[in-house]
Structures are given as structure tokens and as C-alpha cells.
Amino acid sequence: MSQYYSSLNGQLIDTTKHSGDLLQDRGLAYGHGLFESILLAKGELPLLVRHLVRLCGDAQKLGISIQPALIESYLNQFVEYLKSEAVISGVVKIVVTAGVGGRGYQSPQLIEPSVICSYSTLPEPIAVHRRDGIAVRYCYHRLPHQPALAGIKHLNRLDQVLARREWDCADYQDGLMFSDADQLIESISANVFFKNAAGDWLTPCLKVAGVSGVMRSVLLEEIFPACQIPVQVQVIDIDEVAQCQQLFVCNSIRGLMAINSVYNFKNRLVKILPVGQQTLMLGEKLVEKYPHYQ
Amino acid sequence: MSQYYSSLNGQLIDTTKHSGDLLQDRGLAYGHGLFESILLAKGELPLLVRHLVRLCGDAQKLGISIQPALIESYLNQFVEYLKSEAVISGVVKIVVTAGVGGRGYQSPQLIEPSVICSYSTLPEPIAVHRRDGIAVRYCYHRLPHQPALAGIKHLNRLDQVLARREWDCADYQDGLMFSDADQLIESISANVFFKNAAGDWLTPCLKVAGVSGVMRSVLLEEIFPACQIPVQVQVIDIDEVAQCQQLFVCNSIRGLMAINSVYNFKNRLVKILPVGQQTLMLGEKLVEKYPHYQ
Numbered sequence: 394m395s396q397y398y399s400s401l402n403g404q405l406i407d408t409t410k411h412s413g414d415l416l417q418d419r420g421l422a423y424g425h426g427l428f429e430s431i432l433l434a435k436g437e438l439p440l441l442v443r444h445l446v447r448l449c450g451d452a453q454k455l456g457i458s459i460q461p462a463l464i465e466s467y468l469n470q471f472v473e474y475l476k477s478e479a480v481i482s483g484v485v486k487i488v489v490t491a492g493v494g495g496r497g498y499q500s501p502q503l504i505e506p507s508v509i510c511s512y513s514t515l516p517e518p519i520a521v522h523r524r525d526g527i528a529v530r531y532c533y534h535r536l537p538h539q540p541a542l543a544g545i546k547h548l549n550r551l552d553q554v555l556a557r558r559e560w561d562c563a564d565y566q567d568g569l570m571f572s573d574a575d576q577l578i579e580s581i582s583a584n585v586f587f588k589n590a591a592g593d594w595l596t597p598c599l600k601v602a603g604v605s606g607v608m609r610s611v612l613l614e615e616i617f618p619a620c621q622i623p624v625q626v627q628v629i630d631i632d633e634v635a636q637c638q639q640l641f642v643c644n645s646i647r648g649l650m651a652i653n654s655v656y657n658f659k660n661r662l663v664k665i666l667p668v669g670q671q672t673l674m675l676g677e678k679l680v681e682k683y684p685h686y687q
Numbered sequence: 688m689s690q691y692y693s694s695l696n697g698q699l700i701d702t703t704k705h706s707g708d709l710l711q712d713r714g715l716a717y718g719h720g721l722f723e724s725i726l727l728a729k730g731e732l733p734l735l736v737r738h739l740v741r742l743c744g745d746a747q748k749l750g751i752s753i754q755p756a757l758i759e760s761y762l763n764q765f766v767e768y769l770k771s772e773a774v775i776s777g778v779v780k781i782v783v784t785a786g787v788g789g790r791g792y793q794s795p796q797l798i799e800p801s802v803i804c805s806y807s808t809l810p811e812p813i814a815v816h817r818r819d820g821i822a823v824r825y826c827y828h829r830l831p832h833q834p835a836l837a838g839i840k841h842l843n844r845l846d847q848v849l850a851r852r853e854w855d856c857a858d859y860q861d862g863l864m865f866s867d868a869d870q871l872i873e874s875i876s877a878n879v880f881f882k883n884a885a886g887d888w889l890t891p892c893l894k895v896a897g898v899s900g901v902m903r904s905v906l907l908e909e910i911f912p913a914c915q916i917p918v919q920v921q922v923i924d925i926d927e928v929a930q931c932q933q934l935f936v937c938n939s940i941r942g943l944m945a946i947n948s949v950y951n952f953k954n955r956l957v958k959i960l961p962v963g964q965q966t967l968m969l970g971e972k973l974v975e976k977y978p979h980y981q
Contacts, residue, residue: 398769399805401709403761405768415695415709416803421782423844424718455845456852467697474699475692488715491848496810497876498844498851509710511693516790537831538867542845549843550717550792551749551836554785557792558750573832582791 418507420490423498424548426507427451428488429607431468432646433512434685436481438472440645441465443607448489451545452506457491459506464489471510483514484646488548519647523676526653526668527566529580529642531631532556533658535573536602544605553581565656567642570603575631578602583642583650584609586624588671590636594624608643616678622671639669641676648686649676712801714784717792718842720801721745722782723901725762726940727806728979730775732766734939735759737901742783745839746800751785753800758783765804777808778940782842813941817970820947820962821860823874823936825925826850827952829867830896838899847875859950861936864897869925872896877936877944878903880918882965884930888918902937910972916965933963935970942980943970 399406399416406416420426429444438444445461452459468487475481488509494501534556542549556568567580577597579585584606586596594617599605617624634640640652651668680687693700693710700710714720723738732738739755746753762781769775782803788795828850836843850862861874871891873879878900880890888911893899911918928934934946945962974981 397805397807398765398772398774399803400761400765400768402802403764415715416805418715419848421709421712421715421784422722422842423848424842425845425848428716455849467694470697471692471694474694478692480692490715498847500848500852508696509693511691511710513691534835535833537833539829539831539846541828541849547845548716548718549845551719551841551843552833553792554713554717554719554794555749555835558794 414493415507417493418490419492419495419500420488420507420548424550425455425500426457426488426490426548427455427546428486428548429546430644430646431485431487432685433472433475433481433483433485436472436476437685438468438485439683439685440607440611441468443610444487444645447546447605447607448487451547452489454545455491455547456500457489457506459489464508467508467510471512475512480512483512484516486511486513490548516646522566522650523648526651526666527642528564528654528656529567529569529652530560530565530656530660531658532559532568532570532581534559534570536570536578538573538601540601543602544599546604556581569634569655571631572602577629577631577634579604580642583644583647585640585642586612587634587637587641588639588669589633590638592638594622594671595629596624596626597629598626606643607645608648611679611683612643612649612675615682616675619682620671620674620678622675635663637664637666639672640666641672649679651676708787709801711787712784713786713789713794714782714801714842718844719749719794720751720782720784720842721749721840722780722842723840724938724940725779725781726979727766727769727775727777727779730766730770731979732762732779733977733979734901734905735762737904738781738939741840741899741901742781745841746783748839749785749841750794751783751800753783758802761802761804765806769806774806777806778810780805780807784842810940816860816944817942820945820960821936822858822948822950823861823863823946824854824859824950824954825952825957826853826862826864826875828853828864830864830872832867832895834895837896838893840898850875863928863949865925866896871923871925871928873898874936877938877941879934879936880906881928881931881935882933882963883927884932886932888916888965889923890918890920891923892920900937901939902942905973905977906937906943906969909976910969913976914965914968914972916969929957931958931960933966934960935966943973945970
């Protein structure tokens with residue numbers, strides 16, 4: 394064992410103690426880890442299986458070997474504890490990192506992942522936004538082309554942090570993010586679906602950038618088919634956004650949220666969109682199948 | 688205040704306690720932070736001023752407001768403590784994160800950065816590598832084009848982690864990293880300089896990717912001029928690497944290390960390089976100016 398010492402904000406830390414460990418964690422050092430934000434509603438985690446499947450699949454891509462049963466038991470214990478404190482709705486976030494150790498960027502041969510569960514209250518007036526829709530803004534900050542990391546909900550999130558710093562008012566509830574090649578990828582914290590000028594429903598291809606969201610997969614695999622509305626995954630140019638007929642964002646916390654107005658990079662209004670009939674139908678079908686998103 | 692609960696590896700954590708805080712830190716959640724790896728030699732941090740200047744400059748770009756004097760005092764206290772434990776050489780790493788808080792990607796208005804100092808022993812047989820040079824390998828994993836983050840030593844380091852996972856033997860001591868456009872950017876943990884076929888010394892331009900290293904700036908601003916060897920920063924094509932006459936990597940821990948052999952993506956030997964006269968001269972000048980790199 395090599396020597397190790399550390400301090401946090403000027404105070405020496407006993408790293409043999411619980412959570413002092415986090416100081417040496419590869420999640421903090423390099424963002425070598427993943428997370429899931431899971432809706433807690435009526436004491437349940439309605440999309441738990443999908444979250445676990447994504448987490449375990451993506452962990453492999455980052456060289457993190459996790460035991461799904463262990464992760465699930467930590468989550469279930471945590472939710473039981475919350476319920477014992479009469480906490481039954483909000484957001485349960487799980488962070489799984491590569492764990493503690495390694496020399497520089499190299500992971501050690503034997504390493505145990507760190508699993509952090511945390512709870513916080515719902516982030517926004519979701520009911521109002523679900524009813525009235527939200528305003529979004531184009532972000533200047535571009536998402537880089539990185540096929541090796543595209544789709545993964547990893548801990549390297551400076552792109553989202555910097556994009557979210559572009560405004561500090563309450564005028565916009567989310568921002569649309571584009572690639573260097575001026576293609577729509579996602580919003581800062583959700584995936585995007587829209588009905589183009591020709592009447593086709595589309596959602597951006599995420600092969601070179603973006604996060605492949607759990608709610609996006611629910612919509613693609615269950616909700617669009619149940620509504621008998623065709624939808625395609627494809628590369629989408631920025632110009633198509635300004636011409637769309639309907640537009641919504643979705644994630645596993647907010648469900649489906651219509652976009653009622655779009656502002657460009659210069660904060661100029663590009664488009665006002667009444668909440669469309671098909672957007673309403675998709676939202677209702679989601680609630681019918683998953684009443685927790687009511 | 689919203690409610691907050693958390694667990695680490697199945698154990699509930701009292702987040703009011705010291706370092707329980709790290710569970711909610713933006714450094715862990717998003718990689719919203721920076722780090723410096725600083726050489727500790729004979730109880731001193733020889734390049735401290737350059738490290739602090741870079742850290743403070745880059746912090747601004749990430750919206751992290753830090754007080755240089757406070758950071759310096761934490762570092763000095765930490766080094767004094769190490770000396771009191773008879774620890775006088777190794778690596779002192781400082782991590783500065785945006786701190787604890789915020790709703791999702793949005794930083795709160797008021798937030799105190801977290802400052803972590805840690806010590807570890809030197810990572811490798813540096814003396815042998817400095818004398819004999821090292822072997823490097825081309826990495827498959829490409830660095831993304833991201834001008835907004837290029838140059839910054841931030842905590843989003845999955846690219847380096849994934850590149851370092853490409854080999855697990857002791858045959859290579861570092862890997863050369865390229866952009867999507869097949870341009871040489873840096874090595875996994877250092878900057879690169881080389882003498883091309885025409886006899887010109889070059890180092891890659893870091894405007895779209897890469898970390899602008901402290902030792903790189905020492906070489907560009909002090910060591911090359913002191914040796915009266917011209918050097919240029921420019922865009923460098925992958926093909927130029929295979930034709931170079933001399934090649935070395937540098938960082939603030941290892942100093943300057945000649946590369947004696949280069950392997951390609953398929954682990955095939957591309958080039959054997961005897962340690963060149965000018966590489967030796969640059970290394971000697973570095974030690975003359977900064978004897979801690981002896």
C-alpha cells in the first residue's frame with residue numbers, strides 16, 4: 394500500500410472512515426461513473442427495470458462491473474427507508490462509480506464500484522409545466538461528436554453545466570442542444586420529439602452525441618405504437634426545428650412536456666406552438682400506461 | 688431547504704458530517720471542477736505559481752469563483768503537515784469543484800467551491816524512464832472536438848480513462864491521443880513535443896482538444912528559448928508522427944521523458960527512436976533551471 398493523505402477545505406480527513414473514501418473515488422477524480430434519476434411516486438419507482446437495464450449495460454462500456462441484484466437491493470432498502478420517513482414522492486438518484494483506487498487514469502484490476510443513492514424533492518412545478526408546456530431556448534454551447542460515449546448517462550456533464558449557465562432568468566425551462574454540425578441532439582436534461590413540417594414525428598439519432606433516455610425508449614417502444622403514430626429516429630438539422638408543428642421534451646422525472654415557445658441563440662422568439670392534439674394524445678397514453686406520470 | 692437523504696454502498700449517510708457533503712458535490716455529480724497534479728520534491732512545490740495561475744484562470748471558464756490566496760493557504764498547510772510526517776516527495780493533487788448544491792445542472796447563485804488536497808507517492812519508476820525513455824502506443828479512442836473545454840484541466844476525464852483501458856500490459860508507458868480528424872493532440876497524461884522530418888520542433892495546437900499543461904508552458908516559454916531551439920505550436924497530422932526524428936512527452940510530475948519506441952493501433956512497432964541530442968539538451972536545461980526534476 395502506498396501512503397495517502399488528504400484534506401477537504403483545509404481540514405485533514407481520516408480516509409479510513411466511511412465516505413472519506415469518496416475523496417479518492419474515480420467518480421470524483423475523472424467522472425468515471427454513471428447515474429440514473431428515477432421518479433419516486435406513491436412510494437414506487439415505476440421505471441426501475443428500464444433504469445437498471447440501462448445502468449448495467451452502460452457500466453460495461455465504461456469498464457465498471459456491477460451486480461444488478463446488489464444495486465437493486467441498495468435502491469429498495471433506500472426507498473424503504475424513505476417510506477419509513479413518510480417520503481413517498483420525489484427523485485431518487487443513483488450514482489455508480491468505478492470505485493476507489495487506481496494509479497492515474499488506469500483502473501486497478503480489482504475494484505469495487507461505489508453506489509450512492511440520494512433523494513431530493515421534485516425539481517420544478519411539474520404539474521403546471523405538464524399542463525401548459527414550457528419555453529425552451531437554443532444553447533450556444535455545442536455537444537461534441539464522441540461516438541464512444543454517445544447514449545451513455547455518464548458523469549462527464551460539463552457540456553450540460555455550461556449550456557445551463559447561458560441564462561439565469563425564469564424565462565426558459567430548458568435549452569435545446571445541437572452538435573457542431575448544427576444537428577439537434579437533445580435538450581439539456583431531456584430528449585426531444587417533434588412533428589416536422591411534413592407531418593412526420595421524429596426524434597434525434599444519438600449515435601454521436603446525447604443521452605439515450607429511459608423515457609425516450611418508453612415512448613419509442615410503447616407509447617407511439619400504442620397511439621398508432623409512426624415515429625422515426627434520424628439525423629435532424631437545426632432548420633427543421635424552426636419549421637416544426639409540434640415539439641416536446643421527455644425524461645423519466647418530468648414525463649412528457651410540450652414546448653409552447655422556442656427562442657433562438659439571441660433570445661429572440663422563433664416560434665409559438667399551441668400544444669398539439671397528438672402531443673396531448675401521447676401524454677394521455679403515457680399516463681394511462683404509467684399513472685405515476687399523472 | 689428541501690429534504691435530502693443519501694446512502695453510500697447501502698449505508699445511510701449523515702450528510703451534515705464533514706465529507707458526507709461530497710455526496711452532493713457538483714464535482715462528483717457532473718465533473719464540475721478542476722485539478723492540478725503538482726510535484727512535491729524536497730518538501731517544495733517547484734511549479735506552484737504556474738499551477739495556481741492555470742487553476743484560477745480555468746475556474747473562471749467553468750463558472751467557479753475561487754480565491755487564489757485561500758487555495759494557496761490550503762496547499763501550504765497541507766504540505767506543512769506532510770513535512771511534519773516526514774513526507775517530502777511525491778505528488779500533491781488539488782481538486783477544486785464548484786461545490787455542493789444546485790438543482791440539476793444549474794449552479795446555485797451562492798456556492799462555495801470544495802477544495803481537496805491529497806498526497807500520493809510517485810506513480811512510476813520515474814528515474815529509469817527519464818534515463819532510458821518510454822514506449823508509447825497510439826490510442827484508438829479519439830478526443831472530441833470541443834473548443835469550449837479545450838486546454839482546461841477539468842474533471843471530465845472519461846476520454847483518458849477509456850484510452851488507458853486499451854492495454855493492460857507493461858509494454859507501453861503512455862498512449863498518444865488523436866482527434867477525430869486524425870490530428871495528434873497529446874498523450875493520455877502528458878503533452879507531446881517532436882522534431883519532424885524537416886528538423887523543426889513542434890507541439891500540437893490545443894484549441895479544439897487537449898490539456899494545456901504547466902510543463903508544456905515551461906518548455907515553450909523558458910526551456911526551448913534558453914536552448915535557442917525554435918519551436919512552433921501547430922496542427923499536426925498523424926502521418927507526421929511516424930516520420931519524426933525525436934519525440935518526447937512532458938508533464939509537471941514526470942518532467943521531460945523521451946520516447947524510445949512508438950507502436951500503432953495494432954500494437955505494431957512504427958518506430959524506434961534513439962534519445963536525440965536536442966531532447967537531451969532540453970532535459971538538461973530543465974534540470975538546470977528546475978533542479979527538482981533531476
